[in-house]
Amino acid sequence: MIETRILGCNRDSLDAAVKYIEEGEVVAFHTETVYGLGANAFDDGAVLKIFELKGRPSDNPLIVHVHRDYDISPLIDGEPPYAEALRKAFLPGPLTMVYPSTGKVSQYVSCGLNTLAIRVPSSPTAQAFLKAVDLPIAAPSANLSKHVSPVTARHVYEDFAGRIPLILDGGACSGGIESTVLDCTGKVPQILREGLVTRAMIAKVAGDCGVYRRQAGEKPKSPGMAYKHYAPRCNTAHCRTAEEAAALYRRALEEGERPCILAESSVAQELSGYAVLDLGSTGEEMARNLYALLREGEKRATLLIGVEPQLQGGVMDGVMNRWKKAFGAI
Ligand code: AMP
Ligand code: MG
Secondary structure, eight states, rough: OOOOOOESHHHHHHHHHEEEEEEOOOOEEEOOOOOOEEEEEEEEHHHHHHHHHTTOOTTOEEEEETTTOOOOOOSSOOOOOHHHHHHHHHHHSSSSEEEESSSOOTTTTTTTTSSEEEEEOOOHHHHHHHHHHHHOOEEOSSSSSTHHHHHHHSHHHHHHHTTTTTEEEOOOOSSSSOEEEESSSSSOOOEEEESOOOOOHHHHHOOEEEEEEOTOOOOOSSGGGGGGOSBSEEEEEEEHHHHHHHHHHHHHHHOOOOOOEEHHHHHHHHHSSSEEEEEOHHHHHHHHHHHHHHHHHHHOOOOEEEEEOOOOHHHHHHHHHHHHHTTTOO
16 A cells, blocks of 8 residues: 555646656546546556556557647657647647557557557646656546546545555546547548537538447447446436436335436426436536536445436537446446
8 A cells, every 4th residue: 555645736746746657657637527547658567557557458548648739740650631620729628639650659558559549638737747747648537447437636536545646636627528539540530439529519620520330249449438437336227207217216215225316407406305416407517517426426325316318419429428338328
């Protein structure tokens, strides 16, 4: 066991972070999407440590994070013209771009794929950390594999206390769901994972944008999407209406469970006599609240009942993708 310090971003904590990264250690840091668990992308041992700490499957590649002035050209094997336009439009921000790339960073980052996923986070804490280390930092979300992604330093602490030396605390994450992952290796960009930068936003800049849908039996293009994810540590149930949720809730109470309902604001208000968590009413609110409430739900309840939000499209594509995985409602 080591001491895990949670420190705000200042000269001392940044110096400590740089020292840990240079020594091949792993440091957690705030971003605008979720907290990341970072290591020097050039250091095989440090990158492997991330997989070991998380219990992450060894074929699920990592995203490399760099500061806004970092020259990514030595990390990639060229970029299509639309990628440059997208970088200018959306970075720093919650968009990860997948480029053709071989042998530029540790082989364990991309797990044998001939591509590299790169992200420039906008969080001031992330920028300060990345600037101070001035290295590409491989970082997945700072949660144990399969668990709900962390949106506060406390969430990271709950999963990794005693196992990592430092969490750079930048407060609650404003975005709340992981970045959009965009394949930039083809003629037209293609979304591999939906997020806060939506297909419409990308198409407006790039002229067109596809969304990757895995065919049955096909090896996934973005291996992470195939795994069980975002699961709260309590039983879950999924339903479509307030009435259905209320009936499930009452039955669960009779059976000695401690139920709790997670629903968008209008439904949460309808069910105000029950233990209920309010997800919000806009796509952005639901993205920001989802992981924090899944973590709160697992603490409060033995059964978390999700009522599927009605709002669709845009940011909700990303929210619903996580929602379905959290509730096993695929
Ligand atoms: P996480 O950082 O835990 O949110 O996971 C990173 C996501 O990015 C996973 O869904 C990965 O499959 C995906 N990813 C990372 N690198 C690549 C890559 N080179 N090609 C395709 N997807 C990637
Ligand atoms: Mg993750």
